[in-house]
Amino acid sequence: MKVDFHTHLATLEALPEVFFEGQRDNIRRLMPPDLPAKVRERVPDRFGLGPEDALGDRHVAEMDAAGIDLAVSLIIDFGLAFPGQVPELTDLFATHRALADRHPGRFLVFAGVDPRRGVPGLELFERSLVDWGCRGLKLYPPCGFSPSDRRLDPFYALCAEHRAPVVIHTGPTTPKLSFAHTHPSDVDDAAWRFPGVDFVLAHGAVVHTEAAALLAEYRPNVYLDTSGFQAEHRRGRWGSTLGRLKERGLVRKILYGTDWPVHRQYGTQATWIERLAGGDGGPLSPAEVRWILEDNPREILGLER
């Protein structure tokens, strides 16, 4: 069973417009001055979510074409960071439950809760695990908290009790949010204090790679996902990045993730699954590709072989 460990629902409720606005600002400032004015003015405006896919039908069609059996759909709680610009968190949970219900066996939903929501947030998380079938926790520290914040301890205790992995964003993101608390080392204290919880450093195979690899190498419960490797591939660096991770013996700590729908303008799911291995003569053997796509996620998620 091939698993994409890092995806999102392709709607502006799940990934709000403000998230992309910041990235458009970045693209605009980076535009070389010799580009035709028309291109400089209009191309940055085109960076965004793209067509919405609220029911997940297009996503599933792409998964089918790529041979991906299961995707982890991550809820991000932007509510406190972008007040008034995202729906109520309970509504977002409902749309993700509807996604999983519409496509049985194709999605595992990870709940996203900002720890500053306190007891109501913790209760929502517990209900999502016990009653709604959520299988893990997604945290987005750029919203303004550390992944080792003690307010997360009761969340991690629930994760340990329910064998629920935690996916934590690392590295820069939209310039509309702070980049504080996004270094892999911010996760270390939590990973040390909760050895019974598996922590996945989202984008860890491609950003802050040295620090992420160090943590994954020495903490048994820390993993890296590949989401964002599309950019590394465009820059011609993915094969060498993967090679360095392999040299450190970390192939068993890597999970395949695409960040769908964020990188879909660069290619289809089928394209990216082909490029995971780093191309012809890439560093991974077919067996190692299988670890990343199948064995590693199966073990973390406790799935049947």
Next chain:
Amino acid sequence: MTNRDEQIETALTLLSSYVGRGLVDGDETRALVLAEAGVSSLALASIIVELEDSMDREFDFEAFAGMETVGDLLRATGLT
């Protein structure tokens, strides 16, 4: 000449003006910035915005991903 024929002619003229310039930009900074916005090159970005003006509509850049042939261009614009 029908409106559709004119649009195809515009598309082909635009394409021919960029022949040899490559659909993947050789300038790394330019290529990477354009890639962030979902287009593979200056040539392709220019073709798309010119076509949008001439056809008075907006295209989904995703439709142009992996474009290699005239047929791909015409399919992406819905002209065939």
